Amino acid sequence: MATDHRRLDSIRDGSSELENHYIDELVAGRVSRRDFMRKGAVIGMSSTLMGAVLAACGGANSVSSSSSKSSGAAPAATKGGTLKLATQAPSAAVNPLTVSDAGGLCMLAQTGEFLAFDDNQALQLKPMLATAWKPTKNGTVWTFSLRQGVKFHDGSPLTADDVVYTMQQLADPKNASNALSTFTSVLKPDGVQKVDASTVAFHLEAANGNFPYLVSSDNYNAIIVPKGTDFGKWQSTFIGTGPFKLKSYTQNVGANFVANPSYWGGAPHLDSTAFTFYSSQQPQILALQGGTVDVIVQFVVQGAQSLINSSQYNIISLKSANHRELSMRNDMAPFTDPRVRQAIALSLDRPGMVQALLAGKGVLGNDSPFSPKFPSTNTTVPQRAQDLAKAKQLLSAAGHANGFSTTLTTEEYEEIPALAQVIAEAASKIGVKIKLKVENQTSYYGKSTYGNSDWLDAIMSLVDYGDRGVPNVFLEAPLTSNGPWNAARFKNKTYDGLVKQYVAAVDLQTQKTLAGKIENLLLQETPIVIPYFIDGLTATTSKVHGVNPTSIAAIYLKDAYKSA
Amino acid sequence: MTTFILKRIGLGLITLWILSLIVFFAAQILPGDPARAILGPLAAPSAVKSLSHQLGTDKPVIEQYWTWITHFVTGDPGMSYQYQAPIGPLLTRALGNSLKLAAVAFILVVPLGILGGVIAALNVGKPLDRVLSVVGLSAVVIPELVSGIVLILIFGIWLNVLPISAAAPPGASIGTQVYHLILPAIPLVLILFGYIQQMARAGTVEALASDYARTATLKGLPRGVMIRRHVLRNSLLPTITVIATQTGYLIGGLVLVETLFHYNGIGSLIYNAATNKDFPMLEAGVLTIGVVYMVATLIADTLYSLLNPRIRYRGLE
Numbered sequence: 001m002a003t004d005h006r007r008l009d010s011i012r013d014g015s016s017e018l019e020n021h022y023i024d025e026l027v028a029g030r031v032s033r034r035d036f037m038r039k040g041a042v043i044g045m046s047s048t049l050m051g052a053v054l055a056a057c058g059g060a061n062s063v064s065s066s067s068s069k070s071s072g073a074a075p076a077a078t079k080g081g082t083l084k085l086a087t088q089a090p091s092a093a094v095n096p097l098t099v100s101d102a103g104g105l106c107m108l109a110q111t112g113e114f115l116a117f118d119d120n121q122a123l124q125l126k127p128m129l130a131t132a133w134k135p136t137k138n139g140t141v142w143t144f145s146l147r148q149g150v151k152f153h154d155g156s157p158l159t160a161d162d163v164v165y166t167m168q169q170l171a172d173p174k175n176a177s178n179a180l181s182t183f184t185s186v187l188k189p190d191g192v193q194k195v196d197a198s199t200v201a202f203h204l205e206a207a208n209g210n211f212p213y214l215v216s217s218d219n220y221n222a223i224i225v226p227k228g229t230d231f232g233k234w235q236s237t238f239i240g241t242g243p244f245k246l247k248s249y250t251q252n253v254g255a256n257f258v259a260n261p262s263y264w265g266g267a268p269h270l271d272s273t274a275f276t277f278y279s280s281q282q283p284q285i286l287a288l289q290g291g292t293v294d295v296i297v298q299f300v301v302q303g304a305q306s307l308i309n310s311s312q313y314n315i316i317s318l319k320s321a322n323h324r325e326l327s328m329r330n331d332m333a334p335f336t337d338p339r340v341r342q343a344i345a346l347s348l349d350r351p352g353m354v355q356a357l358l359a360g361k362g363v364l365g366n367d368s369p370f371s372p373k374f375p376s377t378n379t380t381v382p383q384r385a386q387d388l389a390k391a392k393q394l395l396s397a398a399g400h401a402n403g404f405s406t407t408l409t410t411e412e413y414e415e416i417p418a419l420a421q422v423i424a425e426a427a428s429k430i431g432v433k434i435k436l437k438v439e440n441q442t443s444y445y446g447k448s449t450y451g452n453s454d455w456l457d458a459i460m461s462l463v464d465y466g467d468r469g470v471p472n473v474f475l476e477a478p479l480t481s482n483g484p485w486n487a488a489r490f491k492n493k494t495y496d497g498l499v500k501q502y503v504a505a506v507d508l509q510t511q512k513t514l515a516g517k518i519e520n521l522l523l524q525e526t527p528i529v530i531p532y533f534i535d536g537l538t539a540t541t542s543k544v545h546g547v548n549p550t551s552i553a554a555i556y557l558k559d560a561y562k563s564a
Numbered sequence: 565m566t567t568f569i570l571k572r573i574g575l576g577l578i579t580l581w582i583l584s585l586i587v588f589f590a591a592q593i594l595p596g597d598p599a600r601a602i603l604g605p606l607a608a609p610s611a612v613k614s615l616s617h618q619l620g621t622d623k624p625v626i627e628q629y630w631t632w633i634t635h636f637v638t639g640d641p642g643m644s645y646q647y648q649a650p651i652g653p654l655l656t657r658a659l660g661n662s663l664k665l666a667a668v669a670f671i672l673v674v675p676l677g678i679l680g681g682v683i684a685a686l687n688v689g690k691p692l693d694r695v696l697s698v699v700g701l702s703a704v705v706i707p708e709l710v711s712g713i714v715l716i717l718i719f720g721i722w723l724n725v726l727p728i729s730a731a732a733p734p735g736a737s738i739g740t741q742v743y744h745l746i747l748p749a750i751p752l753v754l755i756l757f758g759y760i761q762q763m764a765r766a767g768t769v770e771a772l773a774s775d776y777a778r779t780a781t782l783k784g785l786p787r788g789v790m791i792r793r794h795v796l797r798n799s800l801l802p803t804i805t806v807i808a809t810q811t812g813y814l815i816g817g818l819v820l821v822e823t824l825f826h827y828n829g830i831g832s833l834i835y836n837a838a839t840n841k842d843f844p845m846l847e848a849g850v851l852t853i854g855v856v857y858m859v860a861t862l863i864a865d866t867l868y869s870l871l872n873p874r875i876r877y878r879g880l881e
Contacts, residue, residue: 091840092602093648098615100604173608176599176615180608232648251647251654252828252836253731276729276826279836282713283729283826290720290728442596442839445605455605477606485606 007056011049017137018043021507023053030509033057035375039508041124042212044133077561082272083544085555086284087297089252089277094235096223097169097177102553103277105220106297107249109554110257110273111153112223112240115144115163116216118469118550125212125469129158129224129241139207139506144215146198150264152226153245154237160194165227167192167202167215179221182214182473207504209511210470218469220552243268243558252277269546269561288313288539294562296539298553300414301359307539308359314544317361318536320467320551321371324419325478326408326529327488329459334404339394341526345384346391347426354532357415357422361537365530368522369465369474370515372533376471376508378516384523391430403431409458410436411444419531420462434460448485461487467536467551475499475518479527490527569862576858580851584636587850588629591843597621598645601840619645621843632844646842654833655848659815659856662829665730666814668745669752674807677757678800681764682791685799688769697765700758708751712824715750730827748825752818756810763806767799774798801872808864816853 025031090103115130130144150158168189170179191203238246244257328335370377424434446453477485502514536551546559599615616622641651720728730748819831837845
């Protein structure tokens, strides 16, 4: 397909330096069309502009996103009705500052909206309450233009003051804000500044090429609320800007929402939605089978085989960065020797694990947090596979020809105890005897600080990490020398330097190159083992269409409807 | 009688106070802290510290207990740490739900159990007696989780005749509410039937063999009248005690049934509160169960004395 250089040149004239860099990368074939769309969205290129560029480069736009993910041919949208959903009960107050659990963040996303929306299946960051965003050349200041004409559910208009208030509260170390784990050493409250009534600038503490993700739906605490909102009382009103408004919320029981006719994006198809809260998965499955609910917002494979194997239900399966991390204390014998850590990693039959533990709903991990879903992941790095002979050889070279005994500490959560069992069996094949210690989550995490947590202190520890839109948190907290969750006590100056560069990099090609170096370094050192990444699963009856779940257990229902 | 009841209430209050102490200090031994439970394991330490301060859980343990109990005795159970909402409405709703479920289970199991016991006693040693005993005792050992799932699969999904959620839609009539509670009540009936049936059987067998029963038969009373008037009245005394001791279980110990049938009872409320170290909620829940338990025992003792004049006259006054 021919490239229309004249059209491209005219586009280039009106574009910024960074945008032109990407256009060059695309024309040169160094960036795929898919990556161009995704990365372009991060640096704030409009979809019209990206569409024009792609058209000029030949061929139709092949990266159109599909709004409906329900499988099967969807009939025309039916208006009205109530969609009934089963979800995990919020484990605490629905307070945008403090929410940390799947049930709570699912509630936030019903009425609240973010500056940007990470539709990670469409592979791009989409505008939500912000229509456009631009970084300065070095990525330390990001400016967001707000959507005009957006109204909160109480009728007040959305302005820069509301955004500044929300973000300052989230980034304030004096508040009990869960967004602090994202904003610490990235954004301070006084870094959020109003430029004019519809423009907000974020002055960062250090360059960050992926900053828009940190104020997107990816950072689920970051819904925009009106200026002056008392976060502790938010659960009595749920005031946001979204397509549904709160009708009623009852702790431990459920929540009802009604359509917001004056939603900026047009009224939703449904009249209302009704969420029922459950404390465990099995009753949710029974409720779907018995017709009490139409949708299970999120479920795991364990105990749900009947749903997965049935043709009666649509299973929406989303690629995610949700994973399990096996850490080995780099400062404790025998794991001080990288050959021992590599041997453990080489003993695992990863494809077998994905089949047996996840019913195939997952992808192989390569002992680094770079999930295949991230555009920056360098897929040229070879996948680690089971190699028992090499593993034994490495153990032997490290002076453990007859193996050794150790303990693996882990938590009672989803398939993790079974995974620990599989790891112990695999290790026994190379002569390593692993004793399992499975604890409840409270005992396992303890105070989540060094010296007060089995998670962080055990010689071998197996933990869960939820999905994120960018790998930054996974790369920093558990692996950098000063990271707060470094259960492996991995301390490597080269690694720290590479991660710093990666986080600051604004363009995708640089990110990819650095990702490749990080992936190779982690394979070489193997401080941690990541056997697989787990798909996010949502189940609906065959009559439900247009639901848009995310892999962090939120679900967006603006385009949802039920057919007769 | 009044002195008896007043004495019992006085003793009950002391028991409740000791219970509140035990719950509070036992909860301190459990791992974890409330702020960490709310914010999740990955929250920043500064956020946890700030929330602990807001909740007051960073204060000395004795001070926390004092603040709580001084409010509690004035009728203010306080705010739930976990839900950031007043405890009163949360607890009332859960207790109401638990009482409804317990009532349905009671109404089903008490007559069935007594009837089963009397029929077995009247047929001592015959096949009917053995069948009733074996069935009753086997049912006692089936965990609620197992019987519950089987029942849901059969009646809720396969036959689709009974709702699988114990919670009726909001504003439903009493009839609909009971309809929703039938399926969840059956596992409880299965567990309790064996106890009550065996107690009723033993009591009836003993009473039937007594002198007064023989006298009644010999003086020519019809068998039905003899059983009703002389045998049942005596044989049911131990049964009433058994029923009363099961009240605590029926109101507060149904975490599994409540979870399976998706019902917001006080059992799961207490369980959640304990897991999340939501101390004010835990105290309020446990003390409520304590009160229910005491009231049930008091009613049982009163009934016992009304049915058995010996106790009323000699033991109590």
